[in-house]
Amino acid sequence: MIRKTRKINKMRGSRTIGGGCSKKRRGAGHRGGRGKAGGHKHMWSWVVKFDPDRFGKSGFKRPLKTINKPTTVNLDYLDDNAEKLVEKELAEKKGKKIIIDVTQLGYDKVLGNGKITKALSIKAKEFSKSAIRKIEDNGGEAVTL
Template identity: 40%
Template sequence: MATRKRKVRKLRGSRTMGWGQVGQHRKSGGHGGTGNAGLHKHKWSWVLVHDPEHFGKDGFHNPTGKKIKKWINIEEINYLLEKYQPKTTRDGLPVIDLRELKIQKVLGKGNLEKPVYVIAESWTKKAEEAIVKAGGKISVN
């Protein structure tokens, strides 16, 4: 049975193997760059047909891990007492509401000089011990 020659056999000895002028099929010149070069430029029509979702954001990035709490140390509460001189009292103690100052957490570094009633979203055990030791109280509201 007679069969046609494959292109590769037919073009043997033809110097350029069907690629036109010598050099047109060499290296990366004349192809619009290597790899993904030009996808936003001269290969844009290719992107539209073959890979339309190549560009742009995709998916959901959970922001909960990026939440940064603002915090304050016990020693800085002494400074707040002097600076703001709170007029409101609760249980006979001056009240410092850290929620108003956009501070979420109280840390336990330092000592408290005066008893104070602290309102905060969260605090450490060491901070609570320091406040109670000074004769103060801490609560969420």
């Protein structure tokens, strides 16, 4: 049934408008807090009845795949530090060629960044195409392990 007049019109002049004592309907304490407050405490029975999936985890998260990227080193670094590596006995010198085993230094792949001035014989698991070209153009060799 549709009301002809709103209920508030009947309440006009009643001071508390159906709220009991005038002190009782003041703040959010009258409704037990604002928003979702008290969901784990005084509103727990409401949560159990009307929104049982509100708390707790649900579903499954797929574990992220980790990609093992090879550790890389550039040709210019090897060229600059070739003499130092020979002094530290991490590389050996045979004639004019310097033989460097990159896996002993903790690298997997040689990249072709920079210029080479020395004849280097480099041993590694992988080489980029530009690295192989630069090494061979300079009189060295790229040995794949």
